[in-house]
Amino acid sequence: MTAVEPMTAVEIAAAVKSGRRSARSVVDDHLSAIEAGEAEVHAFNLVAAEQARTRAGQIDAAVAAGIDPGPLAGVPVALKDNLCTRGLATTCSSRILDGWIPPYDATVVERLHDAGAVFVGKTNMDEFAMGSSTENSAFGPTRNPCDPSRVPGGSSGGSAAAVAAGFAPVALGTDTGGSIRQPAALCGVVGVKPTYGLVSRYGLVAFASSLDQIGPFAATVADAAAVLDAISGPDGRDSTSIAAPQPPVSDTLDDGVDGLRIGVLAELSGDGIAPDVASGLRAAVGALESAGARVARASVPAAAYGLSAYYLIAPAEASSNLARYDGVRYGLRVDAQSTPEMNTATRSAGFGEEVKRRIMIGTYALSAGYYDAYYGKAQKVRTLIIDDFASVWEEFDLLVSPTSPTTAFSLGERTADPMAMYMSDVCTVPVNLTGQAAVSVPYGVGEDGLPVGVQILAPALGEPVMFRAAAVLEASL
Amino acid sequence: MSTGILGVPGLGAPADTEWETVVGLEVHAELATETKLFSASPNRFGGEPNTHIDPVSLGLPGSLPVLNQKAVELAVRVGLALDCRIQRSVFARKNYFYPDMPKDFQISQYDEPINTDGWLELPSGKRIGIERAHLEEDTGKTVHIGGGGRIHEAGYSLVDYNRAGVPLIEIVSRPELRSASEARQYVAELRAILVAVGASDGKMEEGSLRVDCNVSVRPRGSDRLGARCEIKNVNSLRSLGRAIEYEARRQIDLLSSGQPVEQQTRHWNEDDGRTHALRSKEQDYDYRYFPEPDLLPLDPSAKWVEQIRRGLPALPRDRRLRLAEAAPSVDAGHIALAVECSLDELALAAMSGGAVPERVLTHVVHNLAGGPGQLAAEALADLVQMEEAGELTATQAKKVLAVLVDEGGTPRQAARELGFEAMDAGELEALVDGLIAENPDEWSRWCGGEAKLAGFFVGRAMKATGGRADGKAVTLLLNARRSCESGSA
Numbered sequence: 001m002t003a004v005e006p007m008t009a010v011e012i013a014a015a016v017k018s019g020r021r022s023a024r025s026v027v028d029d030h031l032s033a034i035e036a037g038e039a040e041v042h043a044f045n046l047v048a049a050e051q052a053r054t055r056a057g058q059i060d061a062a063v064a065a066g067i068d069p070g071p072l073a074g075v076p077v078a079l080k081d082n083l084c085t086r087g088l089a090t091t092c093s094s095r096i097l098d099g100w101i102p103p104y105d106a107t108v109v110e111r112l113h114d115a116g117a118v119f120v121g122k123t124n125m126d127e128f129a130m131g132s133s134t135e136n137s138a139f140g141p142t143r144n145p146c147d148p149s150r151v152p153g154g155s156s157g158g159s160a161a162a163v164a165a166g167f168a169p170v171a172l173g174t175d176t177g178g179s180i181r182q183p184a185a186l187c188g189v190v191g192v193k194p195t196y197g198l199v200s201r202y203g204l205v206a207f208a209s210s211l212d213q214i215g216p217f218a219a220t221v222a223d224a225a226a227v228l229d230a231i232s233g234p235d236g237r238d239s240t241s242i243a244a245p246q247p248p249v250s251d252t253l254d255d256g257v258d259g260l261r262i263g264v265l266a267e268l269s270g271d272g273i274a275p276d277v278a279s280g281l282r283a284a285v286g287a288l289e290s291a292g293a294r295v296a297r298a299s300v301p302a303a304a305y306g307l308s309a310y311y312l313i314a315p316a317e318a319s320s321n322l323a324r325y326d327g328v329r330y331g332l333r334v335d336a337q338s339t340p341e342m343n344t345a346t347r348s349a350g351f352g353e354e355v356k357r358r359i360m361i362g363t364y365a366l367s368a369g370y371y372d373a374y375y376g377k378a379q380k381v382r383t384l385i386i387d388d389f390a391s392v393w394e395e396f397d398l399l400v401s402p403t404s405p406t407t408a409f410s411l412g413e414r415t416a417d418p419m420a421m422y423m424s425d426v427c428t429v430p431v432n433l434t435g436q437a438a439v440s441v442p443y444g445v446g447e448d449g450l451p452v453g454v455q456i457l458a459p460a461l462g463e464p465v466m467f468r469a470a471a472v473l474e475a476s477l
Numbered sequence: 478m479s480t481g482i483l484g485v486p487g488l489g490a491p492a493d494t495e496w497e498t499v500v501g502l503e504v505h506a507e508l509a510t511e512t513k514l515f516s517a518s519p520n521r522f523g524g525e526p527n528t529h530i531d532p533v534s535l536g537l538p539g540s541l542p543v544l545n546q547k548a549v550e551l552a553v554r555v556g557l558a559l560d561c562r563i564q565r566s567v568f569a570r571k572n573y574f575y576p577d578m579p580k581d582f583q584i585s586q587y588d589e590p591i592n593t594d595g596w597l598e599l600p601s602g603k604r605i606g607i608e609r610a611h612l613e614e615d616t617g618k619t620v621h622i623g624g625g626g627r628i629h630e631a632g633y634s635l636v637d638y639n640r641a642g643v644p645l646i647e648i649v650s651r652p653e654l655r656s657a658s659e660a661r662q663y664v665a666e667l668r669a670i671l672v673a674v675g676a677s678d679g680k681m682e683e684g685s686l687r688v689d690c691n692v693s694v695r696p697r698g699s700d701r702l703g704a705r706c707e708i709k710n711v712n713s714l715r716s717l718g719r720a721i722e723y724e725a726r727r728q729i730d731l732l733s734s735g736q737p738v739e740q741q742t743r744h745w746n747e748d749d750g751r752t753h754a755l756r757s758k759e760q761d762y763d764y765r766y767f768p769e770p771d772l773l774p775l776d777p778s779a780k781w782v783e784q785i786r787r788g789l790p791a792l793p794r795d796r797r798l799r800l801a802e803a804a805p806s807v808d809a810g811h812i813a814l815a816v817e818c819s820l821d822e823l824a825l826a827a828m829s830g831g832a833v834p835e836r837v838l839t840h841v842v843h844n845l846a847g848g849p850g851q852l853a854a855e856a857l858a859d860l861v862q863m864e865e866a867g868e869l870t871a872t873q874a875k876k877v878l879a880v881l882v883d884e885g886g887t888p889r890q891a892a893r894e895l896g897f898e899a900m901d902a903g904e905l906e907a908l909v910d911g912l913i914a915e916n917p918d919e920w921s922r923w924c925g926g927e928a929k930l931a932g933f934f935v936g937r938a939m940k941a942t943g944g945r946a947d948g949k950a951v952t953l954l955l956n957a958r959r960s961c962e963s964g965s966a
Contacts, residue, residue: 084539205538210770238541239772320570323581324536366765
């Protein structure tokens with residue numbers, strides 16, 4: 001479906017810097033691809049065509065003047081619509097932010113801009129990143145470019161679809177419980193959830209602050225590495241940002257896995273995993289062994305409780321983070337007789353069903369008399385999971401599991417059953433609870449011909465080793 | 478109908494001997510930082526509405542708080558001054574909807590505050606326990622337009638977020654205050670401490686110091702606490718005293734007539750001098766506190782705390798002790814007032830120059846209310862010595878002092894310019910002898926024991942000299958003449 005000559009981000013940057021391609025022509029190609037495919041896919045809430053062309057012109061002018069525009073020179077990037085962009089509407093796919101235009105850029109947006117990237121648009125998502133299919137968008141669902149009758153996964157479905165459809169070689173998403181990795185798996189692209197604190201959250205519209213992390217989507221592992229290197233690093237505007245600079249992951253991509261100890265995560269690889277997904281994982285394990293890794297079964301017993309803890313902690317934080325959408329200062333306002341009535345009318349009209357459900361769950365979990373039983377207990381479980389992983393990291397350098405229990409499901413298949421939808425995240429949420437790093441790498445297809453993703457998990461700040469294994473898997477296909 | 482001292486018909490002072498008033502105070506003080514608690518917007522009173530703002534203090538989507546270290550330092554200074562334990566603390570979100578709160582939650586500290594378990598000593602020497610003193614952010618201000626400014630009748634409301642995010646320290650006392658007067662002393666002393674350590678300007682009139690009081694009453698001798706009411710909108714020391722007295726009386730009247738006190742939040746109305754129910758315990762918000770995930774726990778190092786401790790200035794209590802030691806015969810009230818007005822250094826310096834402590838403190842307390850201006854300690858010492866030597870009368874000294882405050886200089890020069898040259902001894906003797914000769918009747922009556930007639934002679938002497946005569950010197954002369962006469966008789 002794509003007319004774009006499939007150049008990777010790394011190739012584009014090299015071509016633009018050397019003058020072999022103009023950034024303008026690269027952007028025009030991608031805008032053409034968007035024009036051709038967007039009506040079917042609906043990856044974007046907003047395509048910033050004019051802004052992108054202007055920016056590409058600046059990159060070309062810089063190259064002509066002998067100035068290096070940066071490591072992502074002229075690379076088109078799609079941004080999830082919960083990342084603040086100065087002067088460009090940021091909606092979180094919600095009616096409640098109607099008309100709001102951020103007066104500032106997110107740190108990641110600034111960093112990509114400084115690296116020479118060109119933003120082509122803001123991508124569709126589940127409202128406020130709450131969902132696993134991008135069906136919870138106020139602006140309609142995104143479709144999976146591999147099969148338009150299927151969902152792209154979520155919540156960063158628009159970004160995953162944009163990369164899969166060739167609308168942009170790379171994109172940014174956000175991952176609170178799997179929202180980068182699961183859509184990456186379902187759309188057959190690479191998706192990275194970095195260590196909590198490696199990438200600044202300043203300018204990311206919060207869903208669950210202690211779990212949210214921004215990361216890249218890309219068609220290749222090397223592109224994902226290049227984007228991660230551009231956006232990561234300390235930021236004084238985010239107190240949870242890790243203060244010590246980390247080595248770039250791109251430098252060690254080709255170092256292989258020889259001698260690495262890799263565990264197959266038992267709790268996330270057995271019950272409930274579709275047979276074709278399980279066989280994809282077995283093939284990946286075989287490839288890692290062939291490359292010299294020592295593979296064994298690994299057990300993190302508390303990981304089985306990850307989903308339960310996640311669906312209390314995330315809504316609890318969300319209920320507080322989303323309180324500010326009250327109609328007073330920005331976004332939607334539905335007028336009423338008094339301020340409290342205006343608040344209620346605005347929130348009733350502005351939020352979708354899933355957001356309301358989670359605000360209610362979270363409010364309940366934090367209420368007097370219920371805090372200890374719900375939020376408090378979930379935090380204890382979170383500590384248990386962290387402790388269990390800590391002991392596993394004494395024996396293993398990396399862990400692997402499926403990313404999603406199934407390949408892409410059909411639109412509408414799980415919308416009536418929130419629990420079935422929540423189960424989509426069972427393999428991905430433990431990593432958010434622990435703050436560790438993980439990546440989903442496409443590894444073959446299932447019985448339905450749709451992509452299967454393999455998840456590689458690393459301890460906190462284990463990105464360099466994790467990327468080495470991802471590169472080995474990619475090369476083995 | 479008679480109106481009692483509380484402005485309420487039929488109510489007297491609540492000095493009921495059968496009941497004891499129990500008061501605990503929550504004092505909010507704005508910390509004197511350059512910028513807000515979690516952002517770089519200026520922390521400044523006033524300004525055009527919504528000009529001291531930024532994405533963080535407006536709580537815009539995607540914004541994140543970053544803790545102001547200066548605010549932490551000031552909180553530690555307060556904690557040390559109140560002898561608190563400085564501990565690892567955790568910020569928490571206090572969730573409730575209110576338009577002047579940009580995020581619809583307030584970042585505060587809940588079960589792990591930075592300062593706990595301290596005390597404050599009242600000038601009387603009584604120690605009041607401090608439960609905690611924690612950091613939190615201030616809210617914006619809502620102005621109701623139309624309907625006389627009352628929320629329910631307002632046509633619309635406007636919000637000014639200049640104050641949103643200003644750092645506050647909330648200091649919570651234990652319920653150990655036993656009267657309105659003690660509560661006032663506590664707040665005055667706390668304010669003096671906050672100002673002394675540079676934590677706050679302590680201005681109640683600008684809202685940088687705000688007081689909520691919890692009042693309950695119980696039968697004297699009981700050790701159980703009664704149901705309490707929290708009183709809001711107390712905006713001055715005077716209202717604090719009035720509100721507590723009113724509220725205690727109200728509760729005593731209820732209990733005395735067999736009715737229970739309902740736990741409530743009440744609003745002090747300055748105009749009618751009463752408290753009015755705002756909401757009952759059941760209507761209280763459930764704030765759904767939980768740890769603020771956007772901020773790390775705060776753990777000041779022992780080394781840093783020690784460094785702050787060493788940099789602390791002398792506290793009001795220590796300054797009172799020092800002044801009282803230097804002026805042992807001076808009334809404690811005068812000592813306290815001198816320290817409260819920050820005139821203790823001046824007084825001590827004047828005393829070290831040899832001036833009589835009582836007279837120095839008299840000037841400091843009575844004649845320097847507007848501040849010392851250009852007055853140098855040495856000049857104050859000289860002035861007091863001139864008075865002692867009889868070169869200036871008390872009235873003259875006061876006038877000289879006013880000149881020294883306005884213009885500086887030495888008292889001798891100022892006295893000369895005011896024409897306050899002391900009369901020489903011979904001139905005064907001649908005057909007194911003249912008065913005795915002119916008023917033989919009064920003179921003999923005074924000699925016969927009519928003591929009040931001394932005033933007659935002093936008055937005449939003052940009149941004759943335009944106030945230059947020293948009243949004491951005139952009395953001394955009169956006495957001398959009388960003893961001469963009786964001796965020669």
